Amino acid sequence: MNSGSSDRSPKCFLNQNWDRSVDHIGQFGSALGSFVSPQSSFELERGLQRIGHLGKEIPPQSHFMDSSGNSQALGGLVIAGNLALAHLDQLPADPGFAERAARFSSFDGQSYGWFSGHFELPGSGKPSTAAIIQSLTASGLQTGHSESNRQIPVSNGLQLKMNSAGPAISREETSLSDPTSASNGKKRKAPSKSKEKDAASPKPSTDPPKVADEEDSDTKRRRSSEKIHEIGIDNVKPKLEQNDGARSNGNDEQKQRKERNDRPSEPPKDYIHVRARRGQATDSHSLAERVRREKISQRMKLLQDLVPGCSKVTGKAVMLDEIINYVQSLQRQVEFLSMKLATVNPQLDFDNLANLRAEDMIQICGPVPNSAYSPEMSMVSSYADVPQHKDILRCIATNGMDFHCSMNMLDSTGHQDLNAHQACLGGFGDTSSQLGFFWEDGLQNIVQMGIGQDQEIVASSHNFHGGTSPAAQMKIEL
Amino acid sequence: MQVTEAFKHAFLKQMLLGFQASAVSTKSMGFQERKNAIKLSADVAMAVARGSRKWTRGLIAGLSEERQNRSFLRLILGEQYESLLKPCHSSWKIPRCKKIVRRSLRVCWRKQKKNQSGVLARTLVEKRTQELKRLVPGGESMDGSSLLDETLDYVLSLRAQVDLMQSLLTTFEASKLSRSGWRLKGRGKAKAYTVVAWEEHVLWRKYMRRR
Numbered sequence: 001m002n003s004g005s006s007d008r009s010p011k012c013f014l015n016q017n018w019d020r021s022v023d024h025i026g027q028f029g030s031a032l033g034s035f036v037s038p039q040s041s042f043e044l045e046r047g048l049q050r051i052g053h054l055g056k057e058i059p060p061q062s063h064f065m066d067s068s069g070n071s072q073a074l075g076g077l078v079i080a081g082n083l084a085l086a087h088l089d090q091l092p093a094d095p096g097f098a099e100r101a102a103r104f105s106s107f108d109g110q111s112y113g114w115f116s117g118h119f120e121l122p123g124s125g126k127p128s129t130a131a132i133i134q135s136l137t138a139s140g141l142q143t144g145h146s147e148s149n150r151q152i153p154v155s156n157g158l159q160l161k162m163n164s165a166g167p168a169i170s171r172e173e174t175s176l177s178d179p180t181s182a183s184n185g186k187k188r189k190a191p192s193k194s195k196e197k198d199a200a201s202p203k204p205s206t207d208p209p210k211v212a213d214e215e216d217s218d219t220k221r222r223r224s225s226e227k228i229h230e231i232g233i234d235n236v237k238p239k240l241e242q243n244d245g246a247r248s249n250g251n252d253e254q255k256q257r258k259e260r261n262d263r264p265s266e267p268p269k270d271y272i273h274v275r276a277r278r279g280q281a282t283d284s285h286s287l288a289e290r291v292r293r294e295k296i297s298q299r300m301k302l303l304q305d306l307v308p309g310c311s312k313v314t315g316k317a318v319m320l321d322e323i324i325n326y327v328q329s330l331q332r333q334v335e336f337l338s339m340k341l342a343t344v345n346p347q348l349d350f351d352n353l354a355n356l357r358a359e360d361m362i363q364i365c366g367p368v369p370n371s372a373y374s375p376e377m378s379m380v381s382s383y384a385d386v387p388q389h390k391d392i393l394r395c396i397a398t399n400g401m402d403f404h405c406s407m408n409m410l411d412s413t414g415h416q417d418l419n420a421h422q423a424c425l426g427g428f429g430d431t432s433s434q435l436g437f438f439w440e441d442g443l444q445n446i447v448q449m450g451i452g453q454d455q456e457i458v459a460s461s462h463n464f465h466g467g468t469s470p471a472a473q474m475k476i477e478l
Numbered sequence: 479m480q481v482t483e484a485f486k487h488a489f490l491k492q493m494l495l496g497f498q499a500s501a502v503s504t505k506s507m508g509f510q511e512r513k514n515a516i517k518l519s520a521d522v523a524m525a526v527a528r529g530s531r532k533w534t535r536g537l538i539a540g541l542s543e544e545r546q547n548r549s550f551l552r553l554i555l556g557e558q559y560e561s562l563l564k565p566c567h568s569s570w571k572i573p574r575c576k577k578i579v580r581r582s583l584r585v586c587w588r589k590q591k592k593n594q595s596g597v598l599a600r601t602l603v604e605k606r607t608q609e610l611k612r613l614v615p616g617g618e619s620m621d622g623s624s625l626l627d628e629t630l631d632y633v634l635s636l637r638a639q640v641d642l643m644q645s646l647l648t649t650f651e652a653s654k655l656s657r658s659g660w661r662l663k664g665r666g667k668a669k670a671y672t673v674v675a676w677e678e679h680v681l682w683r684k685y686m687r688r689r
Binding site for chain 1: 509512513516517520521581582585599602603606607609610613614622623626627629630632633634636637639640643644646647650651654
């Protein structure tokens with residue numbers, strides 16, 4: 001990459017004097033000119049290389065350079081990206097190209113994984129362009145754009161050009177300018193208030209790995225997409241005062257996402273800005289540790305809701321113990337069920353089943369109430385929702401859908417094939433290690449199935465009472 | 479992650495396709511073989527339905543380590559198989575700058591000198607995170623918070639897998655019973671069902687005792 005950019009030194013952005021804003025724009029213009037007619041994807045790649053390099057050049061100066069330079073740089077990135085987009089539509093959708101573009105952003109392996117996951121989508125032009133824009137945003141964001149304070153009118157004018165592009169693109173491109181505006185406003189309003197991890201910003205070269213360690217690729221993704229959201233507002237009103245609206249939006253989203261209600265002035269930046277609490281250490285290490293600990297406790301809370309019987313448990317070690325037990329029991333259950341399916345299997349004709357289900361699946365759109373549904377059946381199925389289904393597949397699908405619902409399915413049309421006379425059961429409330437509960441459930445379901453078939457065959461509703469008593473007896477026997 | 483209906487549909491479909499592909503019902507396989515094939519296709523279906531996550535990639539990487547699974551995996555995944563294996567994130571350790579690690583260790587040491595009480599708790603937690611890393615596929619290369627994230631996801635998917643397999647099983651058994659033509663009525667029928675349930679129960683007990 002370095003050699004490539006040095007070859008084109010007159011056009012490349014290795015200009016160290018960022019203060020010369022006009023020069024800058026001129027250089028951008030020339031670079032953009034080269035963009036206007038890419039002869040091949042390789043041309044475009046080189047252009048993107050340059051942009052990537054540009055992005056990398058900014059960090060060492062971010063802390064010290066003029067704010068205007070940064071915003072222009074970003075504006076240029078935006079424009080370049082936009083024009084690149086406009087031409088990408090003409091280029092053949094090339095997932096490899098998109099991958100290479102993604103590589104130019106200085107992400108580590110984690111988010112790279114996300115990108116490659118993105119590429120697994122059915123290849124169309126749009127996802128790859130989206131990925132490129134995201135990567136450009138990311139690279140732009142990772143450069144110290146946080147330092148830029150103002151959106152100068154020039155870059156606004158340049159941004160207006162972007163609006164001429166396609167609607168799908170314009171949203172994303174407008175979003176690119178938002179991080180600058182949002183962070184601009186934040187920086188302006190509270191430059192001295194928030195205790196920032198400024199240890200990070202002067203040394204951005206070493207910090208990206210650290211930052212990447214701290215943040216998930218998830219949060220980064222969300223942040224960049226959130227910034228994309230914010231920018232849309234700002235682009236409509238190119239005035240600087242409109243930063244307030246964008247900023248407050250960003251604030252709210254930030255708050256909700258990060259659940260840090262005690263830090264109201266948290267700017268949406270790459271680095272997590274943490275305010276030291278009253279009476280606590282303000283060491284950067286302790287701040288980082290606190291952030292990490294809070295993340296972990298957040299996730300432990302989520303897991304607590306998931307794992308049954310963990311509401312009373314407090315403390316990491318015990319929680320982890322419970323989680324481990326739960327995961328082990330689930331894995332054992334899977335093995336056991338596969339063993340059982342192995343015994344059932346040879347007696348069934350799987351190929352036909354699979355074909356049937358493929359057809360059924362297409363028709364499925366949620367539970368469909370059966371017209372022959374009798375009020376008695378509602379009493380028999382003692383669990384909450386009782387959707388009626390005519391097909392096995394719907395049964396299975398909705399079974400899987402609702403953990404707490406058990407269904408009785410009657411097929412009163414009397415098909416003689418496999419699908420007929422099926423009482424579909426399932427929906428265990430708690431598929432965990434509580435075996436006793438598991439078995440009571442299973443028995444109930446089997447019995448209800450029996451009742452269902454009984455009613456079906458006899459075809460009279462007054463058998464209902466005859467049906468329930470075995471159920472009651474069954475329970476007593478247990 | 480939310481367990482949506484679409485996810486379950488995709489899961490089920492993949493599972494059935496997997497059963498078909500491994501020809502579980504037609505070939506004359508031994509019991510163990512069949513069980514392994516079913517489990518394999520269920521796991522692959524879960525990974526495919528979930529999409530690209532760290533644990534899914536780790537799971538597929540782990541499955542492909544056995545030679546016999548590779549042809550099946552290649553069949554099911556197609557071209558995605560190669561691309562999934564290449565990045566090899568599961569075998570990476572998170573690259574950490576040595577300086578930063580050393581510095582943070584020094585700070586931790588200074589703090590530890592002050593309070594020795596937390597050491598025991600920390601080692602317990604450490605042990606358990608190690609074990610969790612072993613359980614969750616691809617967990618070796620994750621750090622604390624992402625490990626918990628992936629565990630959450632994995633637990634949800636496992637639950638969905640168990641539920642789906644359970645409902646599959648019950649419908650198969652129901653169809654089996656109806657096909658074999660039970661002529662009993664009323665209580666007799668209920669009794670027949672209890673027999674089936676009891677057999678299941680015995681099997682389960684046996685299985686659990688083995689563990």
